[in-house]
Amino acid sequence: MKLLTHNMLTSKAIKGVQTGFPLNIVVKKTKTVETEFSSEFIQRMLPKLDWPAFLKAAQTLGVGSQLPDSPPTETTDETVLRSIHHALVEVEVIEGELICPETERKFPISNGIPNMLLNEDEI
């Protein structure tokens, strides 16, 4: 699971959950991959991202130290964009858990794939 995916996901589908975001991350194993950097794509993602959630998740994964405290504005140098790219789409949680911030419901991540399936009685 990339942090881009983490920033998209909520547990709001669970009955009674108000925001369900951000999901807490328990990390057991990570992997780093290399993907093509596009400053245009990262800049386009910035307004969509919930920055505090991204920052906290990146810190949990140990890749937050290069990231600014607040989302960078237009004139951002490439070094910062590259650090965002790295934390957002190159570091992946392979084994671990996502946890609903309101109900503590656990969603396992195994083989890099978060399992967000819910039982009928949870929705």
Place this chain on the structure above:
Amino acid sequence: MKLKKLKSILDGVETFDSPNVDLEQYPTPPDIAAEMLHHVFSSGDIEGKLILDLGCGGGILSIGASILGASQVVAIDIDSGPLEIFQSNLEEFEVTNISMLQASVSHLSSMMRMKADTVIMNPPFGTRNKGADLMFLEIASSLCSKHIYSLHKTSTREHLIRKAEKRGLKCEVIAQLRYNIDKIYGFHKRDSRDIEVDFIKCWNARPT
């Protein structure tokens, strides 16, 4: 990239070999996937985009989109079996910009807080699971800021488009394709048959 080249690459994508009847899993044939993606690419909806693949199965559409220059693809399926095959396809193709998610598409609207640029999908036809085709379209439209590209049975075209338009979607049939379904399930009487399939493009008539 030439259509023929894309098709020959997609020929190498493994598909699942024990499809689930209730989920109406039909692998997307490489020629159809290639034709579909080639069109989406030409329309400017792949390169540099954030793409969702709903009901991704073994991942042929996602992998094709990645090869054609998508920035990131998030692929979702309810079934772990096809996702495992997808995983091994990713390793085979050395693709690193696809993320997989196991979830029910029916819950996705409230599970995702971010919209993608493009949705590509080959949803259930809605034959055995009534309304599944329309449900996929509706969910896709809530998760997509531009265009949805999808495959649907030609025989249900008017019904589907009427229902979709009632829900604020505009639909355009781009092409009518022949989908050869080998005898996957016991209830198919003949060994192989062709199904007429529409390749449809949809978008929100009232952008949000």
